[in-house]
Amino acid sequence: MIEGAPRTLFQKIWDEHEVRAETAAAPAILYIDLHLVHEVTSPQAFSELRRRGIPVRRPDRTLATMDHSTPTTPRRGNGALPVTDVQGAAQLAQLEANCREFGVPLFALGDDRQGIVHVIGPEQGLTQPGMTIVCGDSHTSTHGAFGALAFGIGTSEVGHVLATQCLLQNRPKTMEIRLTGRLGAGVSAKDLILAVIARIGVGGGTGHVLEYTGEAIRALSMEQRMTVCNMSIEAGARAGLIAPDDTTFEYLADRPHAPGGDAWPAAVAAWRRLPTDEGAEYDRSVSIDADELRPMITYGTHPGMGIPIDAMVPDPAGVPDPSERAALEKSLRYMDLLPGRPLLGRPVDVVFIGSCTNSRITDLRAAAEVVRGSRVAPGVRMLVVPGSQQVKRQAEAEGLDRVFREAGAEWREAGCSMCIAMNGDQLEPGQYAVSTSNRNFEGRQGKGGRTFLASPLTAAATAIRGVITDPRTLAPAPVAAGGGR
Amino acid sequence: MEPIRTFSSRVVALPMENIDTDQIIPARYLKVTDKAGLGEALFADWRYDAAGRPRDEFALNQPAASGARILVGGHNFGCGSSREHAPWALLGYGFRAVVSTYFADIFANNALKNGLLPIVVEPAAHARLLALAAEAPDREVTVDLRAQTLTLPDGEAVDFPIDPFARECLLQGLDQLGFILAEEAAIERYEAEHPPRVRTVS
Numbered sequence: 001m002i003e004g005a006p007r008t009l010f011q012k013i014w015d016e017h018e019v020r021a022e023t024a025a026a027p028a029i030l031y032i033d034l035h036l037v038h039e040v041t042s043p044q045a046f047s048e049l050r051r052r053g054i055p056v057r058r059p060d061r062t063l064a065t066m067d068h069s070t071p072t073t074p075r076r077g078n079g080a081l082p083v084t085d086v087q088g089a090a091q092l093a094q095l096e097a098n099c100r101e102f103g104v105p106l107f108a109l110g111d112d113r114q115g116i117v118h119v120i121g122p123e124q125g126l127t128q129p130g131m132t133i134v135c136g137d138s139h140t141s142t143h144g145a146f147g148a149l150a151f152g153i154g155t156s157e158v159g160h161v162l163a164t165q166c167l168l169q170n171r172p173k174t175m176e177i178r179l180t181g182r183l184g185a186g187v188s189a190k191d192l193i194l195a196v197i198a199r200i201g202v203g204g205g206t207g208h209v210l211e212y213t214g215e216a217i218r219a220l221s222m223e224q225r226m227t228v229c230n231m232s233i234e235a236g237a238r239a240g241l242i243a244p245d246d247t248t249f250e251y252l253a254d255r256p257h258a259p260g261g262d263a264w265p266a267a268v269a270a271w272r273r274l275p276t277d278e279g280a281e282y283d284r285s286v287s288i289d290a291d292e293l294r295p296m297i298t299y300g301t302h303p304g305m306g307i308p309i310d311a312m313v314p315d316p317a318g319v320p321d322p323s324e325r326a327a328l329e330k331s332l333r334y335m336d337l338l339p340g341r342p343l344l345g346r347p348v349d350v351v352f353i354g355s356c357t358n359s360r361i362t363d364l365r366a367a368a369e370v371v372r373g374s375r376v377a378p379g380v381r382m383l384v385v386p387g388s389q390q391v392k393r394q395a396e397a398e399g400l401d402r403v404f405r406e407a408g409a410e411w412r413e414a415g416c417s418m419c420i421a422m423n424g425d426q427l428e429p430g431q432y433a434v435s436t437s438n439r440n441f442e443g444r445q446g447k448g449g450r451t452f453l454a455s456p457l458t459a460a461a462t463a464i465r466g467v468i469t470d471p472r473t474l475a476p477a478p479v480a481a482g483g484g485r
Numbered sequence: 486m487e488p489i490r491t492f493s494s495r496v497v498a499l500p501m502e503n504i505d506t507d508q509i510i511p512a513r514y515l516k517v518t519d520k521a522g523l524g525e526a527l528f529a530d531w532r533y534d535a536a537g538r539p540r541d542e543f544a545l546n547q548p549a550a551s552g553a554r555i556l557v558g559g560h561n562f563g564c565g566s567s568r569e570h571a572p573w574a575l576l577g578y579g580f581r582a583v584v585s586t587y588f589a590d591i592f593a594n595n596a597l598k599n600g601l602l603p604i605v606v607e608p609a610a611h612a613r614l615l616a617l618a619a620e621a622p623d624r625e626v627t628v629d630l631r632a633q634t635l636t637l638p639d640g641e642a643v644d645f646p647i648d649p650f651a652r653e654c655l656l657q658g659l660d661q662l663g664f665i666l667a668e669e670a671a672i673e674r675y676e677a678e679h680p681p682r683v684r685t686v687s
Binding site for chain 1: 503511518520564589590594598664684
């Protein structure tokens, strides 16, 4: 890579995967190294293959799991986890039948590797730097934390990849999101990405691949980097990327699918050539000072409507653009919030800790530390849903399940759960939730439900106080009684 | 797929910004294994009340909307999830085109693969279409995919961009999978030169 123009991380991965370069008449044909599949966005794609009599080209580069419509209720005494929703059960059975017919490996319910698709890929060591990864799921951007070009596709494209292991793609633009400084105590990766989205806007990343750079990003663990890349799509970006470094390699070493033996040093040497070259240019650049960031929370009905937790709900009267003003008014009506008022101290009904954004072991540890020795406030329902069976087992080995259960929280099986409310875990109309998930759209967590997106620390602090709480204002655990507002 | 050339239709408007795929079709309708009936669930939470009755005030429930095949939405239409159920629901309802100032990437990709045209126009033309839907909902506009124009009732033609490859596929009624399948030799060559990075089966 000495000769030639300096390239970004994105360009290097793209160039390496072109089966055919883009022309004036047709997009590039891009080779896909790993295709992840789940029950919701795949059935019609398998049907299309069946209709045309086409096999899955590379079942050995394909992996299916069950996550969206799976129950997360505690197992029965005999270990069974029955799917009571008839439609959901049929969809899961269809995935099983499709995988069997087409030879695609599947982590079904009951497999100890089952879990949310964006949790299990990294956990199994399947997500590696320099790869192209797709899934019929917009949060596929998560895998970009490893320096893999990973993005969500629709069901037609799921069919294309199943049939050919390739995709037609127009080359996106690049945007650098530089995060200088360090995150303060009580401020997490979730707060960082909510601040990024609030800054560039819910459509600000459209047509772009974001690359997160800077010392604040370097200081993050892999789990935190996944939280950041996960929500790139919430700014409309095609994908999010973070260059691989020692933190990445340490996470990957010895994972089931990571290169082993002599292949490991060779792989690491290749991965070290991936980071963006000195002098390579991005189409756009944005810089944010992490030192300035506070815990963030959303007040509205899209993830760009975020504010520092101690700020006031914005006033539509102060928004000059009429369309934007109307959107804000509509959001505040749905949320039943008054402008100019604080969110701190507002009562909530539900606290949800989970989703592909914040359900990994470090998220659960952070939440457990806040909850340890306290009780969930009366009238508040707290669900803790680990991202995978592996995360669940690890948490149980560390006793985190006991911490949550003794506090009065529900300790659940792995799955998407109340992030998308397809499996029966949902808000009732009018209820308020502080949620560690990724979307606060109207009805996202259940018809009529209202979502405040926040970090696991904020969510846990809110659960024990019963009102929206800045985690920085909690005394170190155990929290003294009578600390409510 | 049927080729698309031109069509004329009245327009119906949902002028809000950032209409996300959870509004276009809520997640509880995604527990299906085919595409049948999704048009019924289009905008379900805005379109029906708690008892499942149509809300009169919602644009799609007004008499003028009946039979309209062109929807005008606010900017960043289709943001959110990758669910192709969103264009399937719009098509199932009867829409053939959605007009906005810009679309979320995955939504636009999905729409083009199903023959739903994501038509991007400048803010001035967008404002004219919104005014048309509000003031003269019985007037028709004409979409001409080959010419890449949208012609307003007064005869003014507004140009729109569209990916040339997707346009060619739609004009000829070709599906994109066939195009990739025809590159089998190139894919085989690529695979021969690039050993697998991971294997999901042992």
